[in-house]
Amino acid sequence: xxxxxxNVSFSYGKKNPFGSMVLDRVNLKIESxxxxxxxxxxxxxxxxxxxxFNGLLKPLEGxxxxxxHKATSAxxxxxxxxxxxxxxxxxxxxxxxDDVAFSVSNSGIDDKQxxxxxxxxxxxxxxxxxxxxxxxFTLSNGQMKLAALASILAANPKYIILxxxxxxxxxxxxxxxxxxxxxxxxxxxxxxxxxxxxxxxLPINSRTILMGMGKIIFEGNLEEYxxxxxxxxxxxxxxxxxxxxxxxxxxxxxxxxxxxxxEIMNIKKVSIEHE
Ligand SMILES: Nc1ncnc2c1ncn2[C@@H]1O[C@H](COP(=O)(O)OP(=O)(O)OP(=O)(O)O)[C@@H](O)[C@H]1O
Ligand SMILES: [Mg+2]
Numbered sequence: 001x002x003x004x005x006x007n008v009s010f011s012y013g014k015k016n017p018f019g020s021m022v023l024d025r026v027n028l029k030i031e032s033x034x035x036x037x038x039x040x041x042x043x044x045x046x047x048x049x050x051x052x053f054n055g056l057l058k059p060l061e062g063x064x065x066x067x068x069h070k071a072t073s074a075x076x077x078x079x080x081x082x083x084x085x086x087x088x089x090x091x092x093x094x095x096x097x098d099d100v101a102f103s104v105s106n107s108g109i110d111d112k113q114x115x116x117x118x119x120x121x122x123x124x125x126x127x128x129x130x131x132x133x134x135x136x137f138t139l140s141n142g143q144m145k146l147a148a149l150a151s152i153l154a155a156n157p158k159y160i161i162l163x164x165x166x167x168x169x170x171x172x173x174x175x176x177x178x179x180x181x182x183x184x185x186x187x188x189x190x191x192x193x194x195x196x197x198x199x200x201x202l203p204i205n206s207r208t209i210l211m212g213m214g215k216i217i218f219e220g221n222l223e224e225y226x227x228x229x230x231x232x233x234x235x236x237x238x239x240x241x242x243x244x245x246x247x248x249x250x251x252x253x254x255x256x257x258x259x260x261x262x263e264i265m266n267i268k269k270v271s272i273e274h275e
Pocket of ligand 1: 040042048195196
C-alpha cells in the first residue's frame with residue numbers, strides 16, 4: 001500500500017515567469033507507514049505537491065494513486081487526512097465536535113463513538129477534552145492547529161499530510177506536536193510533513209526529500225540532508241563539534257538540543273582544553 005506519484009507535472013494556468021511548471025515531472029513513492037519530510041524553499045512547490053496526494057489538485061500530466069485508487073476518487077480521499085497551513089479555514093461548525101461529526105457523516109460511526117474517538121484524538125495531541133465542545137473560533141492559533149489535527153484523526157485516516165504544521169506554534173506546542181506525530185507514526189499511520197524550515201526534533205532517520213523549482217533535488221534521510229550541501233549545520237551541531245574538537249568525548253553528528261543534552265549528561269570525563 002502506498003501513495004504513488006508518477007511523472008506528475010502541474011501549473012496553475014499560466015506557466016510561471018521562468019517558463020517551467022510548478023511541478024515538473026515528479027516521481028515519488030511513499031510507502032504506507034513511512035515518516036516523510038518534504039523540505040524546500042518558499043515557492044518550491046511543496047504545497048502544490050501534497051495537494052495532489054488527497055486529490056485537491058489534479059495533475060496536468062502524470063498520475064497520483066493512493067493504495068491503488070486515483071487520488072481524486074472518493075475512496076482514496078477517505079484514506080488521506082490533510083492539515084492545512086491555516087487550519088482556521090478548515091473549521092466552520094459551532095463546536096469542534098460538530099466539525100468532526102460533519103467530516104465523518106455517512107461513515108456509519110454513531111455520535112457516541114465519534115465523541116469518544118475525538119476525545120482520544122484530543123488527548124493524543126495534548127489538548128484538554130473540553131476543547132471538543134468549544135467553538136473552534138475561540139481557540140488560540142496553536143490550539144486551533146492541534147484541534148484541527150485531532151479532528152482529522154477522528155476520521156481514522158491512514159495517511160496524514162501536514163502543511164507547515166510547526167509555523168506559528170510556541171515551543172511547548174511544537175513539542176506536543178512532535179510527540180503526537182511520533183505516537184501516530186508508532187500506530188502505523190503514515191506521516192507526511194511539508195515544511196520550509198527543518199526541525200531536528202523530527203526523527204533523524206526519517207526520509208527527507210528536498211523540492212527545488214518543482215523538482216525533487218535531493219533524497220536521503222534527515223541526517224544525510226543535514227550534512228548535505230543543501231543544508232547549513234545547526235548551532236547545536238556546531239557547538240557539539242567544537243566541544244569534540246576541544247577533546248570532549250562526544251559524537252560528531254548531533255542535531256537537536258535534547259540529544260545534545262543526553263550526550264553531555266553521559267560524558268564520563270570532561271577535560272576541555274582552554275585555548
Ligand atoms: N493558487 C495559485 N495560483 C497561482 N499560482 C500559485 C498558486 N498557488 C501557488 N502558486 C505558485 O506555485 C508555486 C509553488 O507554490 P507552493 O505553494 O506549492 O510552494 P511552497 O513550496 O508550498 O511554498 P511555501 O514554503 O511558501 O509554502 C509558487 O511559485 C506559487 O507562487
Ligand atoms: Mg506551502
